[in-house]
Amino acid sequence: MGILDIFENATEAPQIDRVRHVPRLRTLRVARSERVTPGMLRLTLSGADLADFRSDGFDDHLKVFLPEGGARRDYTPRWFDAAAGTLAIDFALHEGGAVSGWALAARQGDSIDISGPKSSTIVSPDIGRWLLVGDETALPAIGRCIEEARHGVEITSVVAVADPGERQLWVTRAVHTQHWVYRPLQAAADPMALLEALRAVDLRPDTFVWVAAEASVARAVRDHLVDDRGHPRNWIKAGGYWVEGRAGGKERLG
DSSP, X not given: OOHHXXXXXXXXXXXXXXXXXXXXXXXXXXXXXXXXXXXXXXXXXXXXXXXXXXXOSTTOOEEEEOSSSOOEEEEOEEEEETTTTEEEEEEEOOTTOHHXXXXXXXXTTOEEEEEOOSEEXXXXXXXXXXXXXXXXXXXXXXXXHHHHOOTTOEEEEEEEESSGGGOOOOOOSSEEEEEEEEOOGGGTTOOHHHHHHHTTSOOOTTOEEEEEEEHHHHHHHHHIIIIITOOOGGGXXXXXXXBTTBTTXXXXXX
């Protein structure tokens, strides 16, 4: 049996469901601020407005609104503790970022408005093998996916960060293999480091691939996996979490 026959036997699209939510504006307060790494800041938020908050997918997005200036950006809920009434959001820090600048200056008791998620994308729980690929902006979703995975799921992560100090540790029930790729932040829109690392990663046809990075990088990764590695396109979900040169830009790549 050739490799094409193997892929043909495993390319039935995995079940992906979208759960709709009714978004509303919520005013929350900063309960805690902590550095996860030198380049990643976590704010834990609390407030009565979280009473009916829902986030069912590891890569959900909510909008964060700055108190002044009207800027708003999409962020992943890192975790939500309904019993404690707390929501954590991780901010990848970078020079000139309006929201990351606010997050750095935020202190306990400061208020912030959020809205969403509008929906959650739920990938079939029957999938037993994952490949997660991304950069700093994808780390909240990647970390959440790894931590929420059920026992025995095989997950490989390939993440590009600035240096070893940006590595994160996750506690998981999954069988997790991690690959860290180092490149300067100035090269975050260059896909070469991730592509080189991916060439050494074993990729079975029953692997669900999730990719998020700068839009052109995510596109290059997706195209490499489909065109060069022959991976079924309907087993890949890729997104541009940001677009070089465009504040607040993002692209859905399929």
